[in-house]
Amino acid sequence: MMAMKILLAVALLCFTHIIAGFTTTKIGPRPLWRATFTDELRQNLLLNYDKFARPAQHFNVTTVQFGVAIRHIDFNELKSTLTVHAWMKLSWNDDKLKWNASDYGNLEVLHLADHEIWQPDLFVYNGAPSTAINHYGNAHALVYSNGHILLVPPVQIVVLCEMNLRYWPFDTQTCNLIFGSWTYNGLQVDLELYENKTVLDNEMLINNSEWKLLRSELQRNVKKYECCTELYPDVTVTLELARISPSYQAIIITPAFAIIFLILMSFWLPPNAGEKIILQSCTAIIITMFLLYFTQKLPAMGTHTPLVVLFFSTSLYVVCFSLMGSIAVIWISRTRHSYGLPWALKQPLIGCLGKWLFLGNYISQSKLNHRVTSEEMRDNQAADAEENNTNDDHQMIGSGSQAPMQQDWVMFAAAIDRLSFIGYSFLFAILAITYSL
Template identity: 55%
Template sequence: MVELKCLVTLFQIAVSVLFDLGVVARSQVRPQPIWNSTHTDQLRRDLLLNYDKFARPAQHYNVTRVKLGLTIRHVEVNEFKSTLTVYSWFKMSWDDEKLRWDPSKYGDINILNLADHELWQPDIFLYNSATGTSVSHYNSHCIVYSNGNVLWVPPAQFAVLCNLNLKYWPFDWQHCTLKFGSWTYSGDQIDLEIFNNSSGGGVELDMLIENSEWKIRSASIVKNVTYYACCKEPYPDVSVDIILDRISPSYKAVIVTPVVVIVFLILLTFWLPPNAGEKIILNGCTAIVVCLFMLYFTQKMPAMGTHTPLIVLFYSSCLYIVAFSTISSVIVITISRSKHANALPWVIKQRLMGNFGKYLGLTTYIRQSSISVHRVTAEEMRDHQVTDFDDVHVGEEHGIVRSLHSEKMPHQEDWILLAAAIDKISFVAYSLLFAILAIVYSV
């Protein structure tokens, strides 16, 4: 009975040994597909059989050098979010020691196309990204050469935070930077280099699609190395500096031309007759136009606390000026239309009737004040005991007209002269004010 149990145990051991030997033999034999495999199939199987795409393809003491380049296709600027969106092709190249082969053993294949998810890729991120994502590769393939060099050019969309300065809007230019670097590796493991293209730099603009509002003045790429206080190893990054110029001819027609018209309308009110009520109407229409443009600015641009556009400040100043011009017009109309019982002070009248009034362009009003005549009734003549009939003339309405030699200038004409003088002085003052504002807001 004991011998039988021993035989059974030996039989079981022999069967298990034979089974293990069969498994090992089958594992050493390459599986044969049911179709005719190509050299590419064999090469892919040999390269990717035990390939770990999460391990850096180099010894831990060796450095993987990654070359970066950028081909810009299109740019967009969002003033409300302070972002720059760059549509580009992001070029990366590195050496993968685990993807090398002898072309003579695989039908002289020198280039192999692999999907991006099949091999290791450097974790290059945009440090100042506005979306928090890495390179959007859209499942693009990589090109692998027999010497282990890998070229990956995925289409990428980068949204970067940019400190927009709209002070000189719409004649402004913006400087934005895209800062790329490895997210987890230091410079001792992944070192960054600039990809040299045909133009000698890492940024290409040959395939740029023009923007209707922005044009790229210049684009450059530079490598930076940073040492932090916490660590002794370097941390390299690559910065792409883009300078954009706003295309502003359309803004000149929409914004600059109306502001010139607004200035002329404000100054035109001071050339209307002093008693003209159209002054108030013209100032009111001008104020409405300025308010409409201010509403347009609120829709076109964000509320900038530190970089308010100068053109917006100029429009707001025009609104204040229109308000003061309306007040001045009300005062002038009141002076010219009111019946004044008192005469104009002689000191003021003497200045206005002299050279100062002529310099202000008051010649017409001075002449009217000098040659004015008044109509008096027969009762007034009897009250004043007028006996010199050579100086009087009887009119059609039985009124007697007294000439300038026998009567003083009326008070009303003098006050109209003062109102006209206020208009002319205001015109000079507001012209100087607009000139000062134009100089201040254009610098």
């Protein structure tokens, strides 16, 4: 019996020694480094940290200071969207991320990734895509020992902007970017302007080749929605942009003056010149090409039609009416009329009205033809008495009396051209004043 006890004791001792040998065996080399103060601090802060819980008591307010610095802007007129590249600046206090710096080697600042800590759920209320603030990479936040957090992520924001292209291409557009918390009301998350700055910092702005930033402001608003009794604060960023339009002056404004010049100069061509139709037809084609260019360049808008588009469309109507007038003038001047110009129309034309319309050449030509025709008629009558050839005489007399009659109608057609020039000049002046205001 005693021997059995001794054997059991020896066996238990051996088993214990074997187990102790296994527990003291080391697997792999021992690390050459030891945990730093940063490692220990991260483990102590984030071990049981819940990044989805607001870092304050439910009855306390987390105040978020909001700031932004614009880097670049880009306008998409066809989609009515504004793309803003900027650097956001957010800061708040996190009571769960505090530590005593002396316990960690006087470590005052800790760098933590944005996905490791709680962040305010800021959304762009008027954003084109239904997403929150999207930054290019995982920006790290600076966490201070007193719980203060500073996060400066680069962002790309696309917002919807109501455009007014009435004064295109000399227009200015005003767009708003509205930021606010999506789920927290003002009693939970409050927004304040960073350092109370109401003007954006644009020192790092990269200029756009088409748009110039005239004004950039920040404004804090508090709104109450019908769905809820609480107040919801937001920050509105207002951007006023002016189109850089010197290139459009050469592309659009200069051709507009050229079109006016072509239309008006067609009235100074001879009344019977067929080139009038060719010139005005080419002008109509040019205007149509510009209207097609506008359809490709500008979005289809039910309201606020650009004045320059209205000008070109009105000019197309004008050139069509002037083309019809030119056809009438050519018909009057080329048709062989069987009767003379009525005296009620001829008398003013050979008087003061003709001088004011610069018809002196046509008036002198008409008088010269009348004098030559009278002499020819007397000569023809003398020749008729001598040769007794009355049939030929009547034919010559008819042909001789037709020339001054036709010249009177040419003078009348030229007068129509001059009056049309004056009328269309006043019309274009009115259009220029109307579409430039």
